[in-house]
Amino acid sequence: MKTIPNLLRQAKDSFLAGKARFHNALPLKGFEQQFLKTPFVDPLSDADLTELNTLLKWKCFTVDSRGRRFGNAAWKGKRCEPQIIPDRRILLMHERFDLTAKHVLEIGCFEGIHTVGLSRYARKVTAIDSRMENVVKTIVRCSFFDVHPTVFKCNLEEDSINMDLVKADVAHHVGVLYHLKDPVQHLLKLGQHIRLGVLLDTHYALEGEANESLAVNGRVYRYKRHQEAGLEDVFSGMYDHSKWLMIKDIVAILQDSGFKSVEIVETRNERNGPRVLMIAQKS
Numbered sequence: 001m002k003t004i005p006n007l008l009r010q011a012k013d014s015f016l017a018g019k020a021r022f023h024n025a026l027p028l029k030g031f032e033q034q035f036l037k038t039p040f041v042d043p044l045s046d047a048d049l050t051e052l053n054t055l056l057k058w059k060c061f062t063v064d065s066r067g068r069r070f071g072n073a074a075w076k077g078k079r080c081e082p083q084i085i086p087d088r089r090i091l092l093m094h095e096r097f098d099l100t101a102k103h104v105l106e107i108g109c110f111e112g113i114h115t116v117g118l119s120r121y122a123r124k125v126t127a128i129d130s131r132m133e134n135v136v137k138t139i140v141r142c143s144f145f146d147v148h149p150t151v152f153k154c155n156l157e158e159d160s161i162n163m164d165l166v167k168a169d170v171a172h173h174v175g176v177l178y179h180l181k182d183p184v185q186h187l188l189k190l191g192q193h194i195r196l197g198v199l200l201d202t203h204y205a206l207e208g209e210a211n212e213s214l215a216v217n218g219r220v221y222r223y224k225r226h227q228e229a230g231l232e233d234v235f236s237g238m239y240d241h242s243k244w245l246m247i248k249d250i251v252a253i254l255q256d257s258g259f260k261s262v263e264i265v266e267t268r269n270e271r272n273g274p275r276v277l278m279i280a281q282k283s
């Protein structure tokens with residue numbers, strides 16, 4: 001029957017079927033760019049790699065030395081290109097903080113792409129994510145790349161976390177702030193467990209978009225309310241909505257958190273909105 005709920009359900013089913021078709025359509029071999037030496041994937045037979053690629057619900061992929069896919073695309077248009085390791089922001093982080101002797105905390109490690117990159121430069125990497133699925137995929141990916149970070153499940157918005165476990169010299173904070181329901185409290189706490197600085201890359205709200213407000217410690221911050229996709233979406237935040245802050249407030253909060261020097265490295269426009277890359281340092 002053509003009721004509105006039925007039509008909506010059919011539209012959702014057909015969208016999900018489209019996603020699944022694309023997911024299954026990606027070839028195993030024949031990739032011609034972004035070859036990465038992957039010590040424990042390169043020697044695998046095609047059958048073993050196919051098994052590895054289907055055992056977990058991978059949502060991004062790298063290409064091994066033989067042009068084969070390790071992982072999978074999320075869906076059409078989302079992480080359907082081979083991932084680059086190391087990402088350019090890791091090189092920037094190394095340039096600014098010299099990671100050689102540093103302990104890095106990676107916030108929101110997803111499937112371990114940045115974790116592998118960071119592990120090549122830093123003395124020690126601790127990678128956390130609020131989703132068990134992402135924690136497991138990060139551990140597996142890192143192991144096949146022969147890097148061995150500490151990885152565990154941690155929702156940084158929960159009060160009950162053991163702060164000793166998330167202490168580090170530098171934080172890698174990419175693609176997570178705009179998924180948080182209380183980004184102000186989160187940034188204010190960061191200075192307590194991060195000793196030197198943060199590389200932060202996040203969407204932000206433009207002046208005209210920030211039409212709601214919240215008060216923290218007597219200060220009022222305007223934000224744009226963003227609807228989150230839900231717990232099943234492994235890219236997403238943990239609550240129904242997130243709050244996108246304005247750049248000037250992000251800078252002020254980082255300074256209040258102890259990171260006195262905040263450099264805006266770039267702003268750029270992306271599909272989901274404006275985005276900023278910044279480096280914050282305590283001295």
Ligand SMILES: C[S@@+](CC[C@H](N)C(=O)[O-])C[C@H]1O[C@@H](n2cnc3c(N)ncnc32)[C@H](O)[C@@H]1O
Pocket residue numbers: 107108109110111114128129130131134154155156157174175176179180234235236237238
């Ligand atoms: C958009 S992805 C970004 C992943 C990765 N940092 C990148 O740049 O490719 C956001 C990640 O943050 C995680 N995440 C969301 N909310 C979190 C929270 N409160 N604490 C820790 N991780 C969180 C998600 O599970 C997801 O892996």
